[in-house]
Amino acid sequence: MSGIMIAVTSLCAIAAVCGVVLVVASKYMSVPENEMFPAIRACLPGANCGACGYAGCDGYANALAEGTETRTNLCVPGASGAAAAVAAVMGVEAGEVIKRVAYVACNGDCENAKHKYEYAGINTCSAANSLFAGEWACPSSCMGYGDCEAACPSDAIHVVNGVAKVNFAKCTGCGICTKQCPKHIISLRRFAEDRVLVRCSNTQAGGVAGKACAVACIGCKKCEKTCQHDAIHVVDNLARIDYDKCVACGECVENCPKHVLVKL
């Protein structure tokens, strides 16, 4: 037998042995895949945003297919369409998808907030926060370096004049920015229901907060006295709204001396 024949046959023989081993292995060690998984996965938009609380669309589809998750309306980008499609595959009733958006509980822009010192370090919120909790006098102030902006997958949040602002039309409510913010001042709210917002997170006493920022909640309780629905209360020097009771009448917004409250 000539050299090339030996080479070709021996290579083919080794390849055949490897192939047979793999075929046998895949046959005897196979793991059955849930047949619902591909069908459910096809209904989801594939944004992998994580708004459902799972690691991407695959994770959510897998949880649904395995039966560990029963709620079909968790997909925010897919909205009611995806919820209905998933429910149809699973043979259950689809729930309503509540649109949620992020909002930044701070209004201390460059004119209103006072500086504690001049920061000249790395341009990220988390880095600035690690140096004496940032340059702003208010300990709960938006840092304005845009960690949220960099993390947002849908280009919905932008720093304008030192404060992050959310474009509610673009926001999908995935909540990635809420995890990025070192000050924890971004939270999700229901888009349609929660109409009155508190644009401050400062829990310092009134005088201290007032000196740190011109638009800080000073805990004067005017809103609490104004509200006829018992929906707003000052807790730890900061106005907080109970959205189960709030009817968005807007009386507190008109009476707030610092314009902390806003009605959308």
Place this chain on the structure above:
Amino acid sequence: MTKILSIMFVMIFTENYVLVQFLGICPFLGVSKKFDSALGMSGAVIVVMSLASAATWLIYTYVMVPNGLEYLSTIIFILVIAALVQFVEIFLKRYMPPLYRALGVYLPLITTNCIVLAATLLNVEESYTFLESCVNGFAAGVGFGLALILFCGVRKAVENAKPPKCFEGLPITLVAAALTSLTFMSFTGMAEKLFGG
């Protein structure tokens, strides 16, 4: 024993495949973004390289040498490594699902990793014994892991820096990789002094 220690030292430090011989740069740049994934990839490479060294040594010694097929080592090793990685993947999926999920996409990626092939070819070239081959594969994997994890730390610092616009992203990462590799150059010649090699 000295030989084993010498192989380990050489493969991890002086002849580190990634930072000195510049092999396996693709996963080195691709998987060093996060510490967790770097750790997962390192683990997978160590396991696969140890297994591949053992398997290829057996095939080379008992199949290829008796039949005079040494000149086919490259192509046969590629074949064997690819099949081995596939087999390990099937095996892990069946018997160790947590480990399979932890390694994830990195396991099949190793099939195309030239480090594994380099280590197995080196075993043959240096005519190592079976034990030495296994140690060589294992140590080369540890060296890869060390480089990956070190670079992961370097990269975190680089990401926080603000380089000129034209250097942002991959270019500055490559510069950082070059500087990291320079530090490993300082191990040159150390093995000869230590082990009298």
